[in-house]
Amino acid sequence: MSENMVEVKNLKKYFNVGKGKELKAVDGVSLFIRKGETLGLVGESGCGKSTLGKTIMKFYEPTEGQILFQDRDITKLSRRGYLNFTKEAQMIFQDPYASLDSRMTAGSIISEGMDIHKICSSKSERQERVYELLNLVGLNKEHANRFAHEFSGGQRQRIGIARALALNPEFIVCDEPISALDVSIQAQVINLLLKLQGELNLTYLFIAHDLSVVKHISDRVAVMYLGAIMEVSDSHNFYMNPLHPYTEALLSAIPIPNPDVTRAKKRILLEGDVPSPVNPKPGCKFASRCKLAKPSCFEKAPELKEVEPGHFVACHMVSGE
């Protein structure tokens, strides 16, 4: 058995947006996630990071490519195969309001997965498990009978985490789990996710646009732009030694909560906007905003190449072609 939890090979997910146009949300992504690690996936809105996460979770049928989960090909799954998969892989959503049915109690939300898979043989066993999960995410027994709409955003997010953990999964896709939360609550959720990873030996795909959070929580970081992976490296290298011009610009753009540092920082201001992912032009996706772009960048898309051990970059300029 390989050490990879997930391996994605040349994955594509296109959406038909009518009139023969295709929105290429994920356009040929290859990556792997090792067992027990956190892979951070960053990028701006519309870069396809969320679609990639949802495609791995099988919420979307991939247009092309292959997804391996614990060495099993899960690109096509039967109903039974999918049911088994749901026990091993779960998702935490961005919006803690939209992701919980506000007419259900916290207890029934958490136990839904157990009911579907008929895990608990008795009512009392099920209740015990709900209490245990509530406790695990820092809530208590009394919360089980409360309705979802009574909780605050941070508490709702923790209920969402408890729901994801109910089936004892090994792999969790965290789709921007903190970006809808207030600053003081974000740290609570980050700490909880870190604690759970340590205790339950979880593997995370952590999708976010907040780079300092991603750097903090991840072992490795993948940078996505317009449906393609630009750079993958360990999180230290990602921050200290970014090689792709887009990663550099992204890092320089984040304001740091320290007046002297942030004001002294030299910004690389990118010109213009992210181009549309509908019928994108050939060549490197970033070429239109890249200061280093050469004519060849507009012709051929660079491949993701390992330029130093564990550090992959998709850029003609960096890999020296």
Add this chain to the structure above:
Amino acid sequence: MEENKELFEFIEHSNAEAEELYGPSVTYWKDAWRRLKKNKVAMFGVVILVLLAIMAIFGPMMGKYNHADVDLINTNKWPSGEHWFGTDDVGRDIWARVWMGARVSLFIALVAAVVQSTIGVIIGGISGYFGGKLDTFIMRATDVIDSIPFLVYVIVITMLFGTGMLPIIMAFALTGWIKMARLVRGQALQLKTQDYVVAATGLGASKWRIIIRHMVPNMLGVIIVTLTMNIPNAIFTEAYLSYIGIGLQPPLTSWGQLADAGSKVMKAFPYQLIIPAVFISVTMLSLQLLGDGLRDALDPKLRK
């Protein structure tokens, strides 16, 4: 500064305190009911409807006369202590007839609205949730059914089954579901992309589980409001059918029947038209008010 020193001692507090939820636990429905109660106009509608329902049950027993008793000596009497709402052209007591009519009108309206809504929810739900070609097919079929005027259905059904309560309810059922189906389809299309539905799918929930556990409870508010709004519509349509003579036939009576009879002697004895007309209007108005109130009370957007 005079403050006591001991006020400045640290207090040990557990994190549980900061996680506490205040106030009693309220379900969605309790909360909605609380809001409805606050809405005076809607509650006025509720009170009127309850009174009407009670009177429809007990009203006929309160007067001295039976609704079908013909009294050819006392025809077209104006309202008096003897006949509270007067008598009609064959001397029948209008008080008794109004309440018997209320039973029939309210029954037809209620049954028709429930049947329409049930069909509408099922068809709309299937169409919206499963989507794709099935959705297209159902929606086009609906358009065809909707394009044929209501009166044509009524005439065909009365030709086949005669007049009476059942054929009228059938006519209502055949056409009335369309509005509900479109509404529910829209809701289903919207709900199925909600994260909590996606999450349930991710937990392995089957389609039926999602429909029953997640979609229907979250659509119930809209369904109830539409149902409430459908009832006055049915009352009015029944009255209108009776008025043009293809509704119920005597001796069965309804408010529409009474209004029809009253209109024939409108100039000489206006009370015979005014009384049933007032009942029809007041009932429709009350239901509309209640429907509006329910919409406000059940709308999740207004929830804090």
Add this chain to the structure above:
Amino acid sequence: MKEEQVLLQVEDLQVSFDTYAGEVKAVRGVSFEVHEGETLAIVGESGSGKSVTAQAVMRLTPDDQIQYKNGHIRFEDTEVLKVSQKEMEKIRGAKIGMILQDPLTSLNPTMLVGKQIAEGLIKHQHLDKAEAIKRSVEMLKMVGIPNAEQRACQYPHEFSGGMRQRVSIAIALACNPKLLIADEPTTALDVTIQAQILELMKDLQKRLGTSIILITHDLGIVADMAENIVIMYAGRLVEKGSCKDVFYRPGHPYTWGLLESVPKIDQASKEELDSIPGTPPDLHSDIKGCPFKSRCKYAMKICYEQAPEAFELGEKHTASCWLYHENAPEVKNPITNRECKSDE
């Protein structure tokens, strides 16, 4: 430091709303001032009352939906809470401009962009149409929109998110207002676009001398933009001071918590962050004592009984926390590692 003219003064502002679930006391006594040419950041989480405060300055909410319970707002010579809405119309857009979080909803979708900018110019500066249009093209150029002449004749949906926010800045600044209120201006935008917009705001402020009230929850943006900072929590002002005071010598435990809960670059990955436990209080009820007490590590008995007054920590630096009372036990400030002491 030169003594700047006070442009806007807010004193003991208290604002309430009526909702289905009862009265919400959104702002519970807030005082601050904005000087000419400065950028003041109002920092707070959702529900802290920061947006309500800013909207009160413009009297944006219809008068029947909001109650100004107490306090006054003075903008130049105008008592904002006392004058009629008609008077306010002369100030809004002309002397105070506003940009909102979502440029898509703050622009009129059925009106040409150039016209939307010209509207205010015609109304407030009584320019004729041709002149107003000419000015609006200049405004578009100023906010960095290429092909301004053609872009002025387009609708908002033809612009990208970042470009739309540039247009709203052009609208807000068209009449050269004294004060610009920016309510989470970059929250809906991506980091690279956010950097563009912040850079533009800084540049325009330098050229036009506009004062800015920047409302945000992002401490990074505050560190980059603000001269003075006001930190709000549950409708109250908890700390007020210069940018350096708040970041390097913060006084309130809530500010400590905020600064410590963001991951720092030099912090080891996967290390536990110092988080603030619990959730903010419900704003429907009265809050006895300090609003932050139940989440505060340093809560004392008095915090449950009496709301703290603002203690002076330095020049123009105050924190509303009992730790600075002379009777309070000694506590080390986790940011400076020095003992907490009031200036008094």
